[in-house]
Amino acid sequence: MLKRLRKVCLSLLVALVIFSTFCIEVAPVQASDNHTSYNYSFWEEAVPAPPAFLPTMIINGSQLGIDNLNTPSDMHVSDENEIYIADTGNNRIVILDELFEYKDTIDSFSGEGAQGSFSSPEGVYVTSENHIYIADTGNNRVVHLDENQELVKIIDEPESEMLTSTFSFRPKKVAVDDAGRTFVLSEGVFDGFMEFSVDGYFTTFIGANRVQVDSIDYLWRRFATREQRSQMVMFVPTEFTSLDLDEDGFIYATNIDDSDDVIKKINARGDDILRREGYFNPVGDIDYDRSRGPSRLIDIAVADHGIYSVLDSRRGRIFTYNNDGFLMYVFGNLGNKMGEFHTPIAIERFEDYFLVLDQELGEITVFHSSAYGHTIDEAVRSYEQGDEDRAQALFEEIVNMNINLEFAYTGIGKALLRQDQFEEAMYNFEQSLDQANYSKAYLLYRNEVLRENFSLMMGIIFTVIALSVGFSVYRKKSKRKRVF
Numbered sequence: 001m002l003k004r005l006r007k008v009c010l011s012l013l014v015a016l017v018i019f020s021t022f023c024i025e026v027a028p029v030q031a032s033d034n035h036t037s038y039n040y041s042f043w044e045e046a047v048p049a050p051p052a053f054l055p056t057m058i059i060n061g062s063q064l065g066i067d068n069l070n071t072p073s074d075m076h077v078s079d080e081n082e083i084y085i086a087d088t089g090n091n092r093i094v095i096l097d098e099l100f101e102y103k104d105t106i107d108s109f110s111g112e113g114a115q116g117s118f119s120s121p122e123g124v125y126v127t128s129e130n131h132i133y134i135a136d137t138g139n140n141r142v143v144h145l146d147e148n149q150e151l152v153k154i155i156d157e158p159e160s161e162m163l164t165s166t167f168s169f170r171p172k173k174v175a176v177d178d179a180g181r182t183f184v185l186s187e188g189v190f191d192g193f194m195e196f197s198v199d200g201y202f203t204t205f206i207g208a209n210r211v212q213v214d215s216i217d218y219l220w221r222r223f224a225t226r227e228q229r230s231q232m233v234m235f236v237p238t239e240f241t242s243l244d245l246d247e248d249g250f251i252y253a254t255n256i257d258d259s260d261d262v263i264k265k266i267n268a269r270g271d272d273i274l275r276r277e278g279y280f281n282p283v284g285d286i287d288y289d290r291s292r293g294p295s296r297l298i299d300i301a302v303a304d305h306g307i308y309s310v311l312d313s314r315r316g317r318i319f320t321y322n323n324d325g326f327l328m329y330v331f332g333n334l335g336n337k338m339g340e341f342h343t344p345i346a347i348e349r350f351e352d353y354f355l356v357l358d359q360e361l362g363e364i365t366v367f368h369s370s371a372y373g374h375t376i377d378e379a380v381r382s383y384e385q386g387d388e389d390r391a392q393a394l395f396e397e398i399v400n401m402n403i404n405l406e407f408a409y410t411g412i413g414k415a416l417l418r419q420d421q422f423e424e425a426m427y428n429f430e431q432s433l434d435q436a437n438y439s440k441a442y443l444l445y446r447n448e449v450l451r452e453n454f455s456l457m458m459g460i461i462f463t464v465i466a467l468s469v470g471f472s473v474y475r476k477k478s479k480r481k482r483v484f
Contacts, residue, residue, distance in 0.1 A: 039405055040327055042279045042433040046287050047404040052320070052329035052373030053354050055339030057100070060363040064102040066094065069362035074135075074173065075355065077348045078126040083355065085364075086124045086134070091117065093124055093134060098350075100366060106132070109143060111151030118143070123173040123185070133182065135171040142171050142184060144200070155182065158194070158202030173242055177249040185240050192270065193243060193251065207266035209238050209255055242299040242346075244308075252308055254297040262297050263310060263321075277436070278326040278407070284312045284319050295319075301347045305384035307377065309347060311356070316341045318356070322380045326407045329373060332356065339365060372401050379411055388415040406432040417441055422448055 037051040061068035070089025077083055081098035092107035108117040119138025126132050130147040142155040157169035173185035180198035183206070192208035243253045250273070251266040260281040265274035280286050284295025295312035302308045306323025316334035321327055333340045343360035352374060354367040369377065379394035395411035402408070409432035416425035417437070422445035429438035 038330060039402075039407075040280065040286060041404065042406055044280055044286050049329065049402050049404060050372040051331060051370055052376065053318075053331045053367035054370050055365055056368045057366045058338070058363050059096070059100055059366065060361075064094075064096070066102060066105070069094070071359055072345070072357055072362060073122040073359065074124055074346050075348050075357050075364070076124050076126050077350045077355070078130060079128050080130070081350050082126075083348070083364075084124045084126055084132065085357070086121045088120050088122055088137075091119055091121065091138075093118070093121065093132070106134075106145070106149055109145055109149065109151045112153070114151060114154070116143075123171065125174045125176055127176050128178070131176075133174045133176055135174045135184070137170055137172055137187075140169045140171075142174055142182065142196075144182075153200045155184075155196055155200045158196075160202050162191075162205065163202075175243050175245050175251070177245055179249070183243060183245075183251060185243055188239070190239060193240065193253070193266075206270045207240075207251060207253060207264065207272070208270070209240070209257065241297065244300050244302045246302045246306070246308075247304060252300050252302050254300045254310055256296050256298070258294060262295075263300065263308075275324050277324040278321070279433075280327075282310075282319070282321045282325050282327070284310065284317065285315065288315075299346045301349050303349055303377075305381045307380060309349065309354075311344055311347045313344055316344050318347060318354070322407075323384060326410065328376050328380065328407070331367070339367070341365065372398070375401065376408075379408075383411060383415060386418075388418045391415045392419075408432075410434045410437065413437055413441065417444070420444075420448075 037049045038046045039049045041047050067090060069085065069087050072085050073088045074086040075083060082103065083096040083100070085094040085096070087094050090107075092105050094102070095104040095106070097103045109115065116139075118134065118136050120136075121134050122137040123135030124132065131152065132145040132149065134143045134145070136143050140157055144152040144155070146152050155171075157167075168188065170187040171184045172187050175183045177183075182196040182200070184194040184196065186194055189205075190208070191205040193206050195203050195206050197203050238255050238257050241254045241256055243251055245251060246265075251264075252274075253264045253266060255262055255264075260276075260283060261272060261274075262284070263274060263282050264272040267273050274282075276282065284297055288294060292314065294314075295317070296314040297310045298313045299311040300308060307320065307328070309318050309320040311318055316332050317330055318332045319327060319330050331339075332344070334342070334344075336342075341356060341358050341361075343358055344356050345359035346357040348355045348357075352369040354369070356365045356367070357363075358365065375394055375397050379391050379398060382388075382394060383391035392412055392415035395408045395415065398405060398408040399412070409428045413425045413428035413432065413434065414437065416422075416428065417440070422441050425441040426438055426445060429435075429441055
């Protein structure tokens with residue numbers, strides 16, 4: 001009896017183990033639930049990846065020997081790698097040198113027969129001539145200082161027929177191109193960025209966002225009475241959240257729409273010319289907890305050769321894309337550990353460093369690229385510079401570091417394509433599931449095969465024609481002989 005009972009218990013235990021084995025699922029990488037380094041596959045699934053940037057130090061006021069930063073809102077790195085911080089709560093601009101050491105503070109200005117101080121400045125930009133533009137938000141103006149911090153001009157609230165009577169000029173971000181045109185992101189403006197001439201006169205709006213219309217609200221509005229419509233929310237474009245300029249003067253901008261164009265590259269006509277040729281549009285996270293919503297992109301930093309990064313304040317992530325819109329790498333997270341943030345507000349990068357400004361903590365986290373991140377950056381730069389051999393070699397290194405990065409195979413394929421190695425390019429595009437480039441490589445490969453075998457093919461065609469004609473003549477002669 002005991003033996004029988006033992007057998008029954010053993011059988012039940014085995015059955016339970018087998019059942020539990022089938023029930024247990026291996027949890028996939030959840031991009032929105034942890035800070036593990038990841039990327040996205042062709043199938044829009046989060047896959048593990050080596051860290052592209054690693055935290056090296058934290059900078060705060062006490063470390064710099066000055067008063068702590070108070071709700072800072074923006075920062076900018078000059079061509080000389082000096083870091084300008086808009087210390088909003090302290091009404092000043094703090095300057096650090098390239099070694100992250102304190103250099104200077106700007107809290108007032110004079111010149112042109114005028115003097116003044118700042119009130120809650122929320123934006124700062126430095127030109128290649130080291131001219132400083134400050135979005136002096138609390139004073140409703142933009143202040144332009146020269147390389148000696150002397151006043152050049154003040155852009156006050158503009159007057160124009162394009163502006164409503166209730167318009168209030170509250171500049172939050174500012175950028176200036178090589179031609180001296182000033183672009184301002186002003187709070188409450190839905191028509192795009194405000195463009196000012198070299199002399200500081202308002203000229204036009206540029207790059208307005210499209211109006212986002214909810215289909216149900218639109219349908220309801222169609223059948224509503226005039227009184228009901230007057231009480232409904234108006235369909236208006238969303239505001240931009242940030243801007244930066246690339247080396248060619250194009251404006252890169254972010255907004256917080258729930259659309260596929262939350263990042264834009266705006267030309268002089270105001271058109272969005274951002275390339276979106278990756279596996280998915282550049283929007284931040286694409287696999288996320290729906291209850292928390294999609295990425296909220298609040299800042300953008302443009303590097304060289306079409307590389308740009310955006311900051312997601314909702315999850316503390318930084319996403320970096322190449323010129324075609326392929327996601328290169330992701331890093332960052334909200335939390336209390338080194339390399340995590342409380343309220344990230346702005347990002348900047350120079351050389352192999354990445355800076356993240358935390359508004360609540362009043363500190364900057366400095367990241368340095370890992371071997372993996374550096375190799376990806378150099379591979380993309382080499383390709384954009386036309387150095388296909390180096391780009392191919394670097395992308396092959398990346399594949400060895402991270403087999404999950406399908407984009408690397410696309411990089412190898414494009415480098416081979418430029419070297420007219422079409423068959424090898426086809427193989428790599430197949431590995432990366434890049435259908436568009438595979439088709440391009442296939443057509444070029446087919447044309448190459450046709451060119452190389454043209455003489456042989458024409459010879460075969462002429463031979464077949466000659467044999468056909470000869471056989472036809474022979475048959476006709478044979479028929480005549482039978483008749484006679």
